[in-house]
Amino acid sequence: MKFDTVIIGGGLTGLVSGIRLVQQGQKCVIVSSGQSALHFFSGSFDLLNSLPDGSSVKNPEAAIEDLASQAPEHPYVKLGKAKFTELAREAKKFLSEIGIKTHGTSDKNHYRITPVGMLKPAWLTMSGFAFSEDHETFPWKKATLLNIEGFLDFHPEFISEAFEKMNVETEIKHFNLPELSAVRKNPSEFRSTNLSIIFDKEENLDTLAQIFSKNSKDSDVIIFPDCIGLKDTGILSRLIEKVGKPVFLIPTFPPSLVGIRTQQHLKEYFIKSGGIYMLGDNVTHADVEEHHVSKVYTHNHGDIPLMADNVILATGSFFSQGLIADTKKIYEPVFELDTDYLPNRADWYNPNFFEKQNYQQFGVKTNSNFNGIKDNKPIDNLFVSGAVLNGFNPLKEGNGAGVSILTALYVAEQILNQKKTHESNTQ
Numbered sequence: 159m160k161f162d163t164v165i166i167g168g169g170l171t172g173l174v175s176g177i178r179l180v181q182q183g184q185k186c187v188i189v190s191s192g193q194s195a196l197h198f199f200s201g202s203f204d205l206l207n208s209l210p211d212g213s214s215v216k217n218p219e220a221a222i223e224d225l226a227s228q229a230p231e232h233p234y235v236k237l238g239k240a241k242f243t244e245l246a247r248e249a250k251k252f253l254s255e256i257g258i259k260t261h262g263t264s265d266k267n268h269y270r271i272t273p274v275g276m277l278k279p280a281w282l283t284m285s286g287f288a289f290s291e292d293h294e295t296f297p298w299k300k301a302t303l304l305n306i307e308g309f310l311d312f313h314p315e316f317i318s319e320a321f322e323k324m325n326v327e328t329e330i331k332h333f334n335l336p337e338l339s340a341v342r343k344n345p346s347e348f349r350s351t352n353l354s355i356i357f358d359k360e361e362n363l364d365t366l367a368q369i370f371s372k373n374s375k376d377s378d379v380i381i382f383p384d385c386i387g388l389k390d391t392g393i394l395s396r397l398i399e400k401v402g403k404p405v406f407l408i409p410t411f412p413p414s415l416v417g418i419r420t421q422q423h424l425k426e427y428f429i430k431s432g433g434i435y436m437l438g439d440n441v442t443h444a445d446v447e448e449h450h451v452s453k454v455y456t457h458n459h460g461d462i463p464l465m466a467d468n469v470i471l472a473t474g475s476f477f478s479q480g481l482i483a484d485t486k487k488i489y490e491p492v493f494e495l496d497t498d499y500l501p502n503r504a505d506w507y508n509p510n511f512f513e514k515q516n517y518q519q520f521g522v523k524t525n526s527n528f529n530g531i532k533d534n535k536p537i538d539n540l541f542v543s544g545a546v547l548n549g550f551n552p553l554k555e556g557n558g559a560g561v562s563i564l565t566a567l568y569v570a571e572q573i574l575n576q577k578k579t580h581e582s583n584t585q
C-alpha cells in the first residue's frame with residue numbers, strides 16, 4: 159500500500175497534520191491503536207502557562223526568548239520565536255476553518271474553570287465553555303449551578319466556592335428527568351457520555367429549557383456540566399435560545415465529552431477530506447535503510463507493508479505507549495529512535511506527586527527540523543510531533559496541546575515544502 163504520508167498515531171497531533179496534508183491533496187493514512195489524551199481533555203488547549211523555572215506566563219508570544227534561555231531543547235525553541243508566533247496564530251485559524259470554534263489568542267492567556275472550580279491559564283477554550291479573562295473577576299452577578307440528581311462527575315459546591323470568592327452569588331440546583339432513571343440504575347453508566355444521549359434528543363429540548371428557566375429565575379447565567387452535545391453539536395445553542403440567557407459548560411471528571419467530540423470531529427473531517435484512518439491497528443516496526451524509512455508494518459496487515467514518501471511519528475507519550483519505560487531505559491518502540499532521559503532511574507520521578515516530574519520531559523530527540531534521530535543521525539523522511547517529543551513538561555509548563563498542534567502544523571509544512579521543491583526541481 160503506497161501513500162504520500164503515513165502518520166502513526168491518531169491523537170491531536172496526528173489528526174492536525176493529517177488534515178493539513180489531505181487538504182493540500184496528499185494521499186494520507188493514519189494508523190492509530192486506540193484512545194488518545196483527548197479523551198481526558200479539559201476543554202481548553204494550553205500554549206504556555208509557565209516557564210520551566212516556575213514563573214507564570216501571561217503572554218506566550220513574549221515568553222519564547224526566556225524559554226530559550228531555560229530550555230534550549232524545547233520544541234518551541236526549535237521552532238524559533240517568529241515561527242512559533244506564526245503557527246500559534248495560524249492554529250486558531252486552522253481550527254476555526256475546520257469547524258472548531260474557540261475563545262482566546264496566543265498573546266494573552268485567559269483562565270478556564272476546572273471541574274473543581276480552580277482557575278487555570280489557557281490559550282484556546284472551546285466555544286460554549288465558561289472562562290474568565292483574568293483570575294479576579296467574572297462578568298456575572300448571580301449564577302445558577304445546575305446539576306443532575308445523582309451525577310457524581312460534577313461538583314457544583316467547589317465551583318460555587320470559587321465563584322463566591324470572585325463576588326458572584328451562586329445557587330446550586332439539581333433536576334431530574336424520568337428518562338434518566340434507566341441510566342441511573344447502574345451508577346457506573348451514569349456518565350457524561352450517556353447523559354448526553356438523553357439531553358441531545360430534540361424531543362427533550364423543550365422540557366430541558368423549562369427546567370433551566372424555572373431553576374434560574376433571578377440568575378444572569380447558568381453553569382451546566384459538559385454532558386450535552388456529544389452527537390448534536392447545535393443542541394446547546396438551541397437550548398440557550400429557548401432559555402433566553404447564557405448557559406456555559408464546565409468540564410466534568412473523565413470521560414471528557416468535549417474531548418471525545420473533538421477527537422470524533424477531527425477524525426471525521428480527516429476522512430471526509432480524503433484521508434484513510436485505520437483505527438485499532440498498531441504500527442509494530444519499520445524498515446529503515448540509510449537513514450530513510452522505506453516500509454512500515456502494522457499488526458493487522460502483517461507482512462504487507464505501508465510505504466510512503468514521508469512518515470510522521472505522533473504516538474504520544476507514556477500515556478499512549480509512544481514511549482516505554484523499563485527498569486533501565488526509556489525507549490521509543492517503533493523505530494527505536496534516540497531518546498532523551500536521565501541515566502539514573504531515581505532521578506526520573508519525585509516521590510512528592512505534586513512536584514515537577516522529570517519523566518514528563520523525556521522523549522524522542524529530533525533535529526531542528528523535527529526529524530527523528532537514530533544512532534545520532536537524522537532519518538530524512540521521518541518527522542516527529544506532539545507528546546512523544548523531548549524537552550518540555552506539559553503538566554508543569556501547561557503547553558501540551560500547543561506543542562502538539564504547532565509541531566503538527568510545522569511537520570506538515572516541511573513535508574509540503576519538500577514536495578514543492580521536488581516538483582520545481584523536476585520541471
Ligand SMILES: Cc1cc2nc3c(=O)[nH]c(=O)nc-3n(C[C@H](O)[C@H](O)[C@H](O)COP(=O)(O)OP(=O)(O)OC[C@H]3O[C@@H](n4cnc5c(N)ncnc54)[C@H](O)[C@@H]3O)c2cc1C
Nearest residue numbers: 167169170171191192194195200204441474544545558559
Ligand atoms: C490525561 C491527559 C490529559 C490532558 N489534557 C490536556 C488538556 O486538557 N489541555 C492540553 O493543552 N493538554 C492536555 N494534555 C496534554 C496532551 O499530551 C496534548 O494535549 C495532546 O492531546 C497530545 O496529543 P498527541 O497526539 O501528541 O498524543 P496522544 O493524544 O497521546 O495520541 C497518541 C496516539 O497514538 C496512538 N499510538 C501510540 N502508539 C502507536 C502505534 N505504535 N501504532 C499506532 N498508534 C499508536 C495512541 O493510541 C494514541 O491514539 C493531556 C495529556 C494527558 C495525558
